[in-house]
Amino acid sequence: xxxxRQVGEWLDARLQIGETVRETAEHPVxxxxxxxxxxxGSAALxxxxxxxxxxxxxALIYVPSAGEAWNSLQVxxxxxxxxxxxxxxxxxxxxxxxxxxxxxMVQVFLFGAYKYPRELTWIVGVFLLLMTLGMxxxxxxxxxxxxxxxxxGIGASIASRVPVLGPAIVNIMLGGPIIAxxxxxxxxxxxVFVVPGLLIVFVALHLLMVVKLGINDWPMPGRVVRKATxxxxxxxxxxxxxxxxxxxxxxxxxxxxxLILLAVAACxxxxxxxxxxxxxxxxxxxxAPRPDFFFLWLYAVLSLLPPSMETPxxxxxxxxxxxxLLALPFVFGExxxxxxxxxxxxxxxxxxxxxxxxxxxxxxxxxxxxxxxxWSADSIPPKFLQNRSALERQGALVFQGKQCxxxxxxxxIGGKRGPALDDVAVRRTQNxxxxxxxxxxxxxxxxxxxxxPAETTALVAFLETLRPAGQPTARDASRSVALEPEVGGRxxxxx
Amino acid sequence: MTAQEGLSRRELLMKMGxxxxxxxxxxxxxxxxxxxxxxxxxxxxQGFESWLPLGExxxxxxxxxxxxxxxNPVVNPWDGKTADIACWVRNVxxxxxxxxxxxxxxxxxxxxxxxxxxxFMCPCHGxxxxxxGSRASGPPERGLFQYHYKIEDGRLLIKAGEMPTPGQKTxxxxxxxxxxxxx
Numbered sequence: 001x002x003x004x005r006q007v008g009e010w011l012d013a014r015l016q017i018g019e020t021v022r023e024t025a026e027h028p029v030x031x032x033x034x035x036x037x038x039x040x041g042s043a044a045l046x047x048x049x050x051x052x053x054x055x056x057x058x059a060l061i062y063v064p065s066a067g068e069a070w071n072s073l074q075v076x077x078x079x080x081x082x083x084x085x086x087x088x089x090x091x092x093x094x095x096x097x098x099x100x101x102x103x104x105m106v107q108v109f110l111f112g113a114y115k116y117p118r119e120l121t122w123i124v125g126v127f128l129l130l131m132t133l134g135m136x137x138x139x140x141x142x143x144x145x146x147x148x149x150x151x152x153g154i155g156a157s158i159a160s161r162v163p164v165l166g167p168a169i170v171n172i173m174l175g176g177p178i179i180a181x182x183x184x185x186x187x188x189x190x191x192v193f194v195v196p197g198l199l200i201v202f203v204a205l206h207l208l209m210v211v212k213l214g215i216n217d218w219p220m221p222g223r224v225v226r227k228a229t230x231x232x233x234x235x236x237x238x239x240x241x242x243x244x245x246x247x248x249x250x251x252x253x254x255x256x257x258x259l260i261l262l263a264v265a266a267c268x269x270x271x272x273x274x275x276x277x278x279x280x281x282x283x284x285x286x287x288a289p290r291p292d293f294f295f296l297w298l299y300a301v302l303s304l305l306p307p308s309m310e311t312p313x314x315x316x317x318x319x320x321x322x323x324x325l326l327a328l329p330f331v332f333g334e335x336x337x338x339x340x341x342x343x344x345x346x347x348x349x350x351x352x353x354x355x356x357x358x359x360x361x362x363x364x365x366x367x368x369x370x371x372x373x374x375w376s377a378d379s380i381p382p383k384f385l386q387n388r389s390a391l392e393r394q395g396a397l398v399f400q401g402k403q404c405x406x407x408x409x410x411x412x413i414g415g416k417r418g419p420a421l422d423d424v425a426v427r428r429t430q431n432x433x434x435x436x437x438x439x440x441x442x443x444x445x446x447x448x449x450x451x452x453p454a455e456t457t458a459l460v461a462f463l464e465t466l467r468p469a470g471q472p473t474a475r476d477a478s479r480s481v482a483l484e485p486e487v488g489g490r491x492x493x494x495x
Numbered sequence: 496m497t498a499q500e501g502l503s504r505r506e507l508l509m510k511m512g513x514x515x516x517x518x519x520x521x522x523x524x525x526x527x528x529x530x531x532x533x534x535x536x537x538x539x540x541q542g543f544e545s546w547l548p549l550g551e552x553x554x555x556x557x558x559x560x561x562x563x564x565x566x567n568p569v570v571n572p573w574d575g576k577t578a579d580i581a582c583w584v585r586n587v588x589x590x591x592x593x594x595x596x597x598x599x600x601x602x603x604x605x606x607x608x609x610x611x612x613x614x615f616m617c618p619c620h621g622x623x624x625x626x627x628g629s630r631a632s633g634p635p636e637r638g639l640f641q642y643h644y645k646i647e648d649g650r651l652l653i654k655a656g657e658m659p660t661p662g663q664k665t666x667x668x669x670x671x672x673x674x675x676x677x678x
Contacts (some may be wrong), residue, residue: 067575149577153603153658154619160662167663171534177657178545178567180574182534281576283564284605285597285605288618302602303620307636368621368633372607402610445623445631450613 008447024211025250028242030234033216034249037111039256040104041432045203046257050264051135052196054090062142064188066181066280069144073276088268091143094136096264098294101132102126105347112337113216115225119329121209124202126325131199133294138191140292144184145276150289152179154302161311179282193283214238215245219337226334288369297359303368367416374414375403381411388465395462398455402447408464427469433460543569544656549584549594550650556587560608561627570657580658582642583608583615584651585626592651595628596640596659603660606639615639636661 012018061080063072076083105125108114114122138156141148152174158174160166175182217223217237243249278287291299303312339346380396388396401403407417414420428436436455440446451459464473504511529536545568555561558572563584570578585593597605604619613649614631615624622633629638640659645652657663 065573065575066577067573150604150619153598155600156600156658157603157660157662160660167660168535170578170658170660170662174530174658175534177569178578179658180567180577183577280574281579282597282605283576283579283581285562285581285607287605288603299620303634305634307634310634310636369618370616370621370623372616372618373658375611401611403609403614406609406612406616436594441631443632445612445614445625447612449625466497 023263026244027214028238029215029245029249030217030237031241031243031248033215034243034252035105035218036252036256038215038249039105039253040100042253043257043260044097044104045102045207046102047093047260047264048199048203050093050261051090051097054086054093055192055196057086058090059192062182065370066144066184069142069184070276070279073143073145078275084273085268087273088271089264091140091274092264092267092271094139095293096260096267098132098136100260101129105129108216110339110342110345110349111216111219112225112339112342114329114332115335115337116227116230116329116333117213118209118216119333120205120328121213122246122328124206124209126322126388128199128202128206131195131323134195135191135199136196136292136294138187140295141184141187142273143276144280146278146280146284146287147275147289147291149179149280149282150287151291152183154289158314161314162446163315215249216337219339221336221338221340223338224334224336233430251286277405288372289367293360296363297356300359300363300368303366304362308403365416369415370403370417371415372406374405378405378413380405381413384410384466389461391458392462392465396460398451398459399462402450402455402459404459407444421463421466423467423471425464425473426471427474428463429476430460430464431476432474433463437463522608544654546645546652547655549582549651549653550671552646552651555586555592555651557586560585560610562608563594565653565655580655581605582653582655583639585628592644592646593628594642594644594651594653596642597636598640598659600630600637600639600659600661601633601635603658 008018058076061072061076061083063069073087078084078085108125110124141152156170156174156179159169162169173183173186174180175186178202214234217234274292278284290296301313302310334340380400385393385396404421405414407415409416409420410422412420424433434456436442436444437451437459438446438448440448449455467473547565547568549563553614554563562581562582562585564579567574567578567580581597583595583597585595587593595606599606599617599619599622601617601620601622604617606615606617606622606624608615613626615626615628617623617633617635620634622635623631624639625631626636627638628641630636642653642655644654
């Protein structure tokens, strides 16, 4: 024991940081901030450290070369003892980090912690969020599989829409004219050197400000932030009713961080690593690329936006969101902190959560994509074929053969791109069906050139049988009227 | 000379030092920026866009659309399979051809040809195209990208070398099928 103290004193006589560390650790914080709501920031930091450690471990084996990366991931998964577990820790750590950073941000927003004098802490935090998402995206690219390859294609296609500079940005992003070795190398440099380096600097700034400005006091309804008086009020609060951060508050951070690490490890152990999916060979096109979980909402948005809105939304949307986040502490730098007095803040969070949640949910079953194998894999249920005429059954063959099934479901089986056709005959008259099949429209391709008149006749005959038992087919009410020469003594058509 | 009268000797030397560092930084920045921008300056690279053979003409029967691949003209040994690029060849009538890029004109996913319905369909966001490459439905704003082609010694060649993306309106190797729509 005595030796340890002597070594410690020897070191501190030269380093001279013992006093600073002690002061930082024991600085008083308001008593009610020693709360389970204040543990997300430290947990994000702990998961970041986990990512650094597991990242270095993966770099011992991983080969950042377009030709070899996929093979080295296979070696990590299967050839190296517990390589799969380190990969799984890194992959799940990434998901947890994004989730915790988002939770931290929501908590900070709802507790009004971005208000004076912590505006810059919030702004640095916004950049930390961007970097965390940047790490998630570049990391997905390093898992160099089919999803990564086509994901890069999507990224390049979005970047190319920037006016004037688009093509140049694509070339710089890809490191050349196509997605190839140079692309992976530069994403490796971003993921391993550039973004983590920036992250470390920004995390240090973020922490420094938390210590210097003090942790945000628990928001009390009616305790209003005013620039003139806030700092003095805060110091009085910590003096009157403060506890030293260590050990008064830190034990909750420690417990929560350990719990999160345990959760990451449990997910990694029981659910395993992510992929890699198929080889990054662009000549294998039997693939349906999907982004990782935290970008699924974007995948849905890209599919659902009308074509004319897409480029403006893609280019202007992120800038607007970023500006709004950066402007927030300046526009609402004073006033009420408590969420009980900020209904719009609470509603905004709910709205964003519901929107992102709905988009993510939709991306889970991609109703906008044709089901590429429905026409050959899912047969027409027998109930649609029983007691049908030869022509109608011929139409069912056309229906299946021309791959209508890829976009239209029958009995809930098939694509969801177009409407389900179980009761189409109730909604459309025969003429409308013929017109829709031949001319398309409403986001349906025109099949006029792909169907012979006989095939069209058969197909429409089959479609007309698609209605609930006992319900008649739709009919054009105006037609029967128009056929009558007169209604109420007035001629309907002018001679 | 005192500080009150103007610049002290030490201040002058420090400012000169800063100025000198600024010049050195600017001199170093030139090669660094050029290095970073090197992927953009590809017009000087040999063979960036070249005529590449897709195969014998008899591989592409009249009236049909077939899958074909080529090796990108500029490759590094470590590019592996990523330098193998796919495309769709449509032999219109035995005389004229259309060669479509594999990348969807929406966001670049690989489109698949379905001869049964005569449609190209994209697995990502639901884009669909007719057999002549024009837009049929879904989010794409335009038809499929088309390569220039020529026939030499019974072989089909295309001019290729760059991944087509929706932002490139003037790329020399691609035919613009539809004029860009005014928004």
